[in-house]
Amino acid sequence: MKGKIALEECFTIPELLEYFNPSSFASKGVIGDDLTGNLLDIHGKRLREMDENDVEFMVLSLNAPGCQAIANQKESEDMARLANDYLEQELLKNPKRFAAVAALSMHDPAQAAEELKRCMTEKKGFVGAMINDFQSVGEDGQGIVFYDDPKYDAFWKAANDLEAPVYIHPRPSNKLIHELLWKGRPWLDFSALGYANRVNAHLLGIVTAGVLDRFPKLKLVIGHMGEHIPYDLYRIDHKLDRNRFPNMPMRKDKLVRDYFGSQIFITTSGHFSTPALICAMTEIGARSIAFSIDYPFESIPNGSCWWDEYVSVNVSERDFVDMGRNNSLNIFPKLKDPLHGLKEMEPEECGVGGLRASEGEVTYGMYNKDYNRRMRKV
Structure with a gap:
């Protein structure tokens, strides 16, 4: 498919490597050829593979855990500003191929709101924000802050008023969570299980706290085919019984599923399963779902091959x-703004559909080009 747009695509800056070095997460050759090098690159290998795989556009975000791993408030806020200034400079080199979501420190809701406002109104190329799950706080860095606390309404109001979608992305656990839940099974702490478990709890906490009801223009996005939520949606709605939980702040006449497609959206980042996609489409509808890759933690060719050759049929x-x-x-x-100039496209504009036959060629059906014998794909 021509014209694909990918929404959860990571980059990093050298200054962040002091706090989170991807080489400690995966050495060279484990995730691609060079994970750190691919995160630092924007205009080289990344763009070449986009061209080779019909990915027209990427929305870039600071690599997780980003500012959320920095427990010192000033250092976290300074990192967000530094990353956002750097990213604006880089995406303006090629705004027809790249936009950005703002990195934010979430120590202080008012400060996070101000930095989001700066990015959305004073800077160019920003289309929303990304926060990497909980904010680390405290002298030892083991404190945790979630954003369903009412004090974060100052931030959510800013995102609502700016019409800035907020992407909630996973992050590694802290030492305390790791010790309590994942000791003896560390391989489950990351993208196999722990990431989704923490993000889906955080998102559902925000929804059931009534944040989306108080701020009806707010949009939340999660990746990885919905962090398990679509598969569990019946049980989630069934068990949020209003008689059992009469003080739950979420609107009494709504189910969690009712927010999908208008205020909650998911992407396919790093979860290239056609049955899982069909499940999500059945539960929350196609308009709630957007293609993404999760580069460079996932392969642009692999994600694009899945989409173009397996999902398409x-x-x-x-x-x-x-x-x-x-x-x-x-x-x-804001991707439609003149800076980026993106527009909606019809299937034929994306090279989808139509009769796949050369002029004058005799066709014998939609799948096989010989009447008498099966032509197998190589």
């Missing part, structure tokens, strides 16, 4: 193109 052409491109423009409307 399992969903309708309209849903395929909407999820691959158009939904992203509805979630992040």
Whole structure:
């Protein structure tokens, strides 16, 4: 599919490596050829692979855990400003291929709101924000802050008023969580299980705290095919019984599923499973889903091959193109601004659909080009 837009694509800056060095997370050759090098690169290998795989556009975000891992408030806030200034400089070199979501320190809701406002109104190329799950705080860095606390309404109001979607991304656990939950099974702490468990709890905490009801223009985005939520959505709604939990702040006449497609959206980042996608489409609808890769933690060719060759034959052409491109423009409307100039496209503009036959060629059906014998794909 031509014209694909990818929303959860990471980069880093040298200054962040002091706090989180990807080489300690995965040495060379484990995740791609050079994870740290690929995070630092924007205009080289990344752009070349985008071109080779019909990825027209990427929205860039500071690599997790980003500012959320920095327990010192001033250092965290300084890192966010530094990263955002750097990213504006880089994306303006090629704004027809890149936009950004703002990095934020979440120590102080008012300060986070101000930095988001700076990025959305004073800087160019920013279309929303990304926060990497909980904020680390405290002298030992083991304190945790979640954003369903009412004091964070100052931040959510800013995101609502600025119409800045907020992407909630996973991060590694801290030492305390790791010791309590993952000691003896550290391989489960990361993207296999722990990331999704922590983010889905955080998102559902925000929703059930009534944040989306208080701020109806607020949009939240999560990756990795919804961090397990679509699969569990019946049970989530069923068990949030209002008679059992009469003080739950979420609107009494709504289910969690009712927010999908208008205020909650998911992406396919790093979760290239067609059955999982079909499940999500059935539970929350195609308009709630957008294509993403999760580069460089995932492969641009691998994610694009899955989308173009496997998803394409399992969903309708309209849903395929909407999820691959158009939904992203509805979630992040600033992508349509003249700076980036993106527009919604019809299937035929994306090279989808139509009769796949050369002029004058005799066709014998939609799948096989010989009447008498099966032609197998190589």
